[in-house]
Amino acid sequence: MSLVVGVGLRSGTPYAELEAAVAAAVRDLPGEIRLLVTLTGRESEPALQQLAAHLGADLRTFSKDELARPTPTPSDQVAALKGIPSVAEAAVLAAGAELLVPKTKTPNTTVAVGRHAAPGYPDQDRDAVHRVIAERRDVRRGFLQTPIDEDRLTRVLEAAHRAPSVGLSQPWDFLLIRDVATRRKVYDLAIGQRNAFARSLPEQRRQLFDGLKIEAILDAPLNIAVTCDPGRGGRHVLGRHADPRTTWFSAAIAIQNLWLAARAEGLGVGWVSFFGPQEVAAVLGLPAHIELVGYLCVGRVDEFAAAPELVRSGWAKRRPLSWAVHHEEWGSRDTSIVDDAQQAAQNAVPATGQRIHVIVGGDATHLEQAESLVVDLRDTRPEHDFGVLWRPARTPEEAEEYGVEIARDLALQGAGHLDVRLAADSPVARALAAGLRTGASACGLTHDLTSG
Ligand SMILES: Cc1cc2nc3c(=O)[nH]c(=O)nc-3n(C[C@H](O)[C@H](O)[C@H](O)COP(=O)(O)O)c2cc1C
Known part of the structure; x- marks a missing residue:
């Protein structure tokens, strides 16, 4: 333990007194003293300097203002002092430590001890981490044919290989593909799936999709197939027994590590998922027990865009963090989602975008046209179909929140108008429809409601 x-001390405090006071305070604690903290100005006291040198500990100071800031875990003793905390305790807390031994006093000193929280990175290094996360991009355009130098590639693969994995099973492998003939076969698969997806889209959406590039399989000099061996490590892999999906999560995290490291190395990465995993496995001749997780196009690029291509093209928008954070219970966000939407509705700018027919209380049989989306309210999970949103709301209030949420998420995926139809008339269905309308208004979507 660190x-x-x-330390609070009077000027001229003898070293022996300070040293004895500190030794007594830490007597029963395992670990080493790494840091001495005190009030600004006291660091020049010879006794304190001698103690820091003797312990090999850093000496850090805090101003009166810093020490007076409210502290989250003062001892009863400090709380009783009503805002005039002991320098010793306040300094421990100001250092971000957890108080372990409350203040003890000698004639000239006060001493308190805390458990040190391991430090984060210095600001500049921390900023670099956040920068690479923010500036990582999925890249599909602007690849150079310049070969990737081996050192760079090795560093990127090492970063991927350092990813966390369930039970340290490291279920991933990296198949590096440069051969054009192989890549062409994979490309043909992607184009087949691209065409199938295009056919499934409503007309307006299809036109927008036509302008998007969804792969760079032949443009990038290197493709990497990242695979997963779900059985790697045998029977007793720690943490996998109850949830086998953790194996695939691990491989996906390796891809994220690769992606971030590549950005820092000036390598663009584009993830292509326009194929059934078995199709690619067959082209690549993967062993039957090995599964494809991600297919990546990698190479030097002429630039990294500031924002995702899907955002720049108007295909989709990012979801704000506040929508995604819940406290203690699902749905308990910083602000009520319904209030939030009602307020936003007052300033909403009308959106243009696709028309979606939302059928509340229906099932897959209602999915007539490509514009239809069903909200299934029944208790049993329907067959998998992306046209059906399963929302078995337990109360009308919950249904209303789901409605707001659905409308907002549709707005992020390019909706401009919602035709809401009630296929079932119940309090829950009506509340969900009301939520859809509130959420739609909040995002500037126009909407109609019909029943039956
Ligand atoms: C699992 C996964 C699969 C993806 N598949 C494709 C794809 O097939 N084609 C494509 O153009 N982008 C694909 N992407 C990239 C996303 O569109 C991209 O990450 C998203 O728009 C955000 O952009 P950004 O990565 O630049 O921040 C995929 C991303 C992930 C995580």
């Missing part, structure tokens, strides 16, 4: 010792 200890932080907070």
Whole structure:
């Protein structure tokens, strides 16, 4: 354990007194003193300097203002002092440590001890991490044919291989594909799936999709198939027994590590998923027990765009963080989703975009045209179909929230108008429809409601 010792002392305090006070305070604690903390100005006290040198500990100071800031875990003793905390305790807390030993006093000193929280990176390094996360892009355009130098590629693969994995099973492998003939076969698969997806789209959406590039299989000099061996490590892989999906999660995280490291190395990466995994496995001749997780196009690029291509092209928008954070219970967000939407509705700018027919309380049999989307309210999970959103709301309030959420998420995926139809008339269906309308208004979507 790493200890932080907070010290308050009078000027001229003898070294022996301070040293004995600190030794007594930490007597029963395992670990080493790494940091001494005190009030600004006291660091020049010879006794404190001598103690820091003797312990090999850093010495850090805090101003009166910093020490006076409310502290989350003062001892009862400090709380009783009503805002005039002991320098020793306040300094321990200001250092971000957890108080372990409350203040003890000698004639000239006060000493408190805390458990040091391991530090984060210095600001500049931390900013670099956040920068690479923000500036990582899925890249499909602007690849150079320049070969990727081996050192760079090795560093990127090492980053991927350092990913966390369930039970340390490291279920991934990286198949590097440069051969044009192989890549052409994979490309043909992607184009087949691209055409199938295009046919499934409503007309307006299809026109927009036609302008998007969804792969760079032949443009990038290197393709990497990232695979997963779901059985790797045998029977007793720690953490996998109850949830086998953790194996695939692990491989996906390896891809994210690869993607981030590649960005830092100036390598563009584009993830292509326009194929059935078995199709690619067959082209690549993968062993039957090995599964494809991600197919990546990799190479030097002329630039990294500032925003995702899907955002720049108007295909989709990013979801705000506040929609995604719940406290303690599902749905308990910083602000009520319904209030939030009602407020936003006042300033909403009308959106243009596709018309979607939302059928509330229906099932897959209602999916007549490509524009239809069903919200299934029944208790049993329907067959998998992306045209059916399963929302078995337990109460009308919950249904209303789901409605707001669905409308907002549709707005992010290019909706401009919702035709809401009630296929079942129940309090839950009506509440969900009301939520859809509130959410739609919030995002500037126009909407109609019909029943039956
Ligand atoms: C699992 C997965 C599969 C993806 N498949 C494709 C794809 O087939 N074609 C494509 O153009 N983009 C694909 N992408 C990239 C996403 O469209 C992209 O990550 C998203 O629009 C956000 O952009 P950004 O990665 O630049 O931040 C995929 C991304 C992930 C994570």
